[in-house]
Amino acid sequence: MQGNGSAAFGARQKMQADPFARIRRAAGEGLTLRPLGRSHAALFRDGSRTLLVSFESLDDIVRLDDDGLPLGLQIAQDRGFSYLGILAATQSWYRLRALYDLFDRLDDADWFGRFDRVVFYGAGMSGYAAAAYSVVAPGANVIAIQPQATLDPRVAGWDPRFIEMRRTSFTDRYGYAPEMIDAAASVHILFDPEQNLDFMHAALFVRPNVHLLQCRNLGRRIAPALHRMAILRPLIEAGCEGRLDEALFWQMYRARRGYLPYLESLAQKLRHEGRPYLGALLCRNVESRFDAPEFRALRAEFEGQLSAAGKPIPPAPGPRI
Known part of the structure; x- marks a missing residue:
């Protein structure tokens, strides 16, 4: 030693x-x-x-x-x-x-x-x-x-x-x-x-x-x-x-658009700004392209907020980022 x-x-x-x-x-x-x-x-x-x-x-x-x-x-x-x-x-x-x-x-x-x-x-x-x-x-x-x-x-x-x-x-x-x-x-x-x-x-x-x-x-x-x-x-x-x-x-x-740290930063920004619909859209888009369990968890959170507010949950992906 x-x-x-x-x-x-x-x-x-x-x-x-x-x-x-x-x-x-x-x-x-x-x-x-x-x-x-x-x-x-x-x-x-x-x-x-x-x-x-x-x-x-x-x-x-x-x-x-x-x-x-x-x-x-x-x-x-x-x-x-x-x-x-x-x-x-x-x-x-x-x-x-x-x-x-x-x-x-x-x-x-x-x-x-x-x-x-x-x-x-x-x-x-x-x-x-x-x-x-x-x-x-x-x-x-x-x-x-x-x-x-x-x-x-x-x-x-x-x-x-x-x-x-x-x-x-x-x-x-x-x-x-x-x-x-x-x-x-x-x-x-x-x-x-x-x-x-x-x-x-x-x-x-x-x-x-x-x-x-x-x-x-x-x-x-x-x-x-x-x-x-x-x-x-x-x-x-x-x-x-x-x-x-x-x-x-x-x-x-x-x-x-294919860089996960950027996409996660964007998702967290939408979370902090209280924009669950766009957040759910983003997460669905990412999930359709990557194996990203952290985005599944975020999407569940966004969709839970939408359901609690009586707002529609977005369908399939997804916005252009």
Whole structure:
């Protein structure tokens, strides 16, 4: 037992010493990983004249991929794109001087100008960074999922999350994300309007070049939900190919009709709103397509409410969702 504990402690020490070791081993040849302090790194890959810039934390990466490879890197390798991945091992919102300096140097060298198309991607704090750092590439496309506009308490003091970031400066270089996207060709902000704080941050991004895409009833972790629906990667690929627009997004987002967590969230919403008829219709629709005992129980509850109120029980399925 003591030996196993020592081995585990040694593994943790190695991870702390090089949090990107697994990515370094798994990424393969043709990549350059440049440390940015102890807890951040930049990963470069040469490819086509399309550049994908993704910001991903280690938590994001593990949540989406068992092999521990950044989603942006997987897309770039499979599609032959050039790639710049900014990786974070801590919840920093990418507010560090080494990263400012990296983007300053790339900007001074007109590195982004070498590409025909540049796409910035990130989710959550990484969505904030994707928007904020996109200023170095005028004409870029930005895909930001649930981004914070800023954590400056003077602007976003209404957001009680991330209290530990209150002393971090969001007013110097690459600071207020909504001001950094003015020169972008298009910005797609994905958020759930039922999540009030995310909605308020999204509202701060409103600009003529911004598309606010409401992912209602997906909750607090939209990126993993889109990934499980198998549309996150196609969404980013469409951005890299210049095909992403609102119509394509809504076409892809139809996949939610077959995503049980979304359907359950919708059923619970109807339950809380006291709408048993629509709730029963929804449950019948889901039962006709899935083996979902939880929906049978919900339907029984909805139908019981209808019977008690002397209202008709809906017949066979079912509404379009």
